[in-house]
Amino acid sequence: MSAHRSSTVLITVAVVLVAVATVVRFVLAPNATKLPDDTDQTVHYAGEAMMLDSKALQFGDTAHALKSGIPITVDRRLQVTSTHGDTAVLKDATTIHLGKQSLPSVKTYALDRESRRGTSPPASKSVEPSRGALSSAFPPDAAQDNSYRYYDSLTRSIVPIRYTGTAKREGRAVNVYTITVSAPVKDPAVLKPLPPALPKRLVTKLRPELGSTARARLTPAALSALPNPVPIAYQGRSTLVAYIDQQTGIAIDQTVSRTVVASTTVGDEPTSLMPVSSFTFGVTPASVRELGDKADSAGLLLTLLTDVTPLVLLAVAALLLIHLLQRRTRRPDAPASQKPALGESTTT
The missing domain is CATH 1.10.287 (Helix Hairpins)
Structure with missing residues (x-):
């Protein structure tokens, strides 16, 4: 050559x-780094619940209307059902198991595959109104600041995400983010089984079981002035702490506390009465390892x-x-036999 x-x-x-x-x-x-089109991941949680016993309430057994310390397990499956360019349609299915009872919840999101923020859905797709906010995943190399927002499906509200520092999970560096939500419940699936009003006699009977603020406001005069039935509104209160892998954006660990509180208006003052449901759970050790x-x-x-x-x-x-x-700059000397002798002419 x-x-x-x-x-x-x-x-x-x-x-x-x-x-x-x-x-x-x-x-x-x-x-x-984009959300893969074959994403299909199930995460398992465990914790406990407090639930309002509707049967006990119906029969006026207000002292036993709230059952607490109920063990629960939670399965959450995140599945991309289709992709459309840089948009992924993601199904977020959560099922809470309380003994033999199961409480399923399925939400659908349109996500930007790079930023993981909610975006405009493809034509004919119905999704949660999470545009511009995170809902089910963080992006890789997530920012260590308070720039992200979170969409809460229970209240259909968008709230700030607070960056609270770093930690370690499974030997990996994670960012810690805290999300706090307090807003009226707007999820139709949650509101459907809840009564929009309660008989005044039942509210009166519940009074001894209520918190100090509600008891102080529900004086005999205030109870008398309430309409019958008493209109009831529902407030969603949630706290989520997410431990997000700094490099990949994977949520290695997470804790969730979510409560629905019944409230009414007493003397023009919104007044919390009692929790209707409360769930507190975290990722199981096996899922954290996985x-x-x-x-x-x-x-x-x-x-x-x-x-x-x-x-x-x-x-x-x-x-x-x-x-x-190096090879081009290397210039080897001519062979000695071809060099002219001293004083000898190079021409004939």
């Missing part, structure tokens, strides 16, 4: 390596695509070019 041809091959290989490194870093790596393993695998892939592979390809290309330059 001639020197010229060898140089051409080296330059071509170096250019191809640089091109491949560019594609890996700026095309494949960003695509790897999510940690998933973050390890996803993190390794991102490291390979973002850093290792492009750097190796660029390093090889640089070595080839350095070798070529």
Whole structure:
């Protein structure tokens, strides 16, 4: 192979390596951070609940109307059902198990596959109104600040997400975010079984079981002035703490506290009466380990695509070019037999 041809091959290989490194870093790596179109993940939680016993309430047994300390398990499945360019339609299905009773809840979101924020849905798709807010997932390399917002399906409200620092989960660095919600319940599935009003006699009988503020306001005169039946509104109060893997955005751990409180208006003052339901639960240790393993695998892939592979390809290309330059600048001396003798003419 001639020197010229060898140089051409080296330059071509170096250019191809640089091109491949560019594609890996700026095309494949960003695509790897998008919400995958085959996402299908189930996370398990465990905790306890407090529930209003409607039968006890119906029969006037107000002392036993609230049952607390009920063990629960929770299954949450996140599944991308379709993708439309950079938009993913995600089904978020949660089922709470209380003994033999199951409480299912299914929500559908249109998410930007890169930012994970709610976006406009594809035509003919009905989704939750979460535009601009996170609902089911954080993006990779999530910002360590208070710039994110959260969509709460119970109240259909969008609230700030507060960044509260860093921690470790399964040996990985995580960002900790806290979400606090307090707003009227607007989820039709939650409101449907709840009574819009209660008989005044039942509210009167409930008074000894209520909190101090409600008891102080529900004086005999105030009770007498209430309409019959007494209109009831419902307030949703939630606190979520999420431990988000810094590199991949995977929620390795999470705690959830969610309460629905019945309230009414007493003397023009909104007054909380009693909780209708309260659920407190966290990710099970087994699911935390599984999510940690998933973050390890996803993190390794991102490291390979973002850093290792492009750097190796660029390093090889640089070595080839350095070798070529060294070879071109090398000028060997002419052989001694071809050098003219001292004082001898080079012409005949």
